[in-house]
Amino acid sequence: xxxxxxxxxxxxxxxxxxxxxxxxxxxxxxxxxxxxxxxxxxxxxxxxxxxxxxxxxxxxxxxxxxxxxxxxxxxxxxxxxxxxxxxxxxxxxxxxxxxxxxxxxxxxxxxxxxxxxxxxxxxxxxxxxxxxxxxxxxxxxxxxxxxxxxxx
Numbered sequence: 284x285x286x287x288x289x290x291x292x293x294x295x296x297x298x299x300x301x302x303x304x305x306x307x308x309x310x311x312x313x314x315x316x317x318x319x320x321x322x323x324x325x326x327x328x329x330x331x332x333x334x335x336x337x338x339x340x341x342x343x344x345x346x347x348x349x350x351x352x353x354x355x356x357x358x359x360x361x362x363x364x365x366x367x368x369x370x371x372x373x374x375x376x377x378x379x380x381x382x383x384x385x386x387x388x389x390x391x392x393x394x395x396x397x398x399x400x401x402x403x404x405x406x407x408x409x410x411x412x413x414x415x416x417x418x419x420x421x422x423x424x425x426x427x428x429x430x431x432x433x434x435x
Contacts, residue, residue: 287319287320287321288319288320288321288378288379289320289321289323289374289376289377289378289379290317290320290321290322290323290377290378290379290380290381291323291324291325291370291371291374291377291379291380291381291415291420292313292317292322292323292324292325292381293308293324293325293326293381293382293383293386293389293425294324294325294326294329295307295308295309295326295383296308296309296310296313296314296381296383296425297309297314297322297324299324299326299329300334301326301328301329301334302334303328303334303335303336303337303338304334304335305334305335308383308425310425312429313381313425313428313429316428316429317381317428320379323374323377325366325370325389325411326388327362327363327366327367327370327388327389327410327411328363328388330366331359331362331363331366332359332362337352337353337354337355338352338353338354339351339352339353339359339387340353340387340395340397340401341387341394341395341396341397341407341409341410342396342397342398342399343396343397343398343399343404344399348396348407348410348413350363350387350388350410360410363388363409363410363411364410364411364414366411367410367411367414367415368414370411371414371415371418371420377415377420378420378421379420379421379422379423380412380415380420380421380422380423381422381423381424381425381428382409382411382412382415382422382423382424382425383424383425384424384425384426384427386409387409387410388409388410388411388412389409389411389412390406390408390409390412390424391408391409391412391415391416391422391423391424392406392407392408392424392427393406393424393426394406394407394408394409394412408422
């Protein structure tokens with residue numbers, strides 16, 4: 284019997300009320316697709332700021348992308364990246380990262396990245412998703428998971 288694939292998954296997709304507005308993004312089809320996997324939930328924003336919380340946007344500043352609070356203007360990036368590094372250090376067996384699409388933390392290819400005037404520049408990786416990608420972990424947005432040729 285093959286070992287189960289170890290999947291890091293945004294906790295909101297499992298029904299955890301950890302979104303900025305304290306709601307969830309429960310996704311039954313994602314859970315069905317991952318039914319033979321060991322799911323390891325995460326949420327860096329809930330861990331650092333609780334739920335509900337003010338929203339944040341990804342802003343391109345010179346050569347780096349940072350998470351800026353829409354309420355205070357504070358750079359929140361280190362809370363998310365510190366959580367991400369700790370999470371992946373504690374779970375080196377992760378085979379797949381499934382992020383919540385469009386999340387500034389967890390979106391893999393769909394997070395909105397703005398310039399300092401809040402003009403949309405591009406879509407890309409959220410801060411935690413970028414740590415996963417930098418570590419060579421296979422990563423996908425939840426919306427693409429069910430239509431993906433990934434071998435689970």
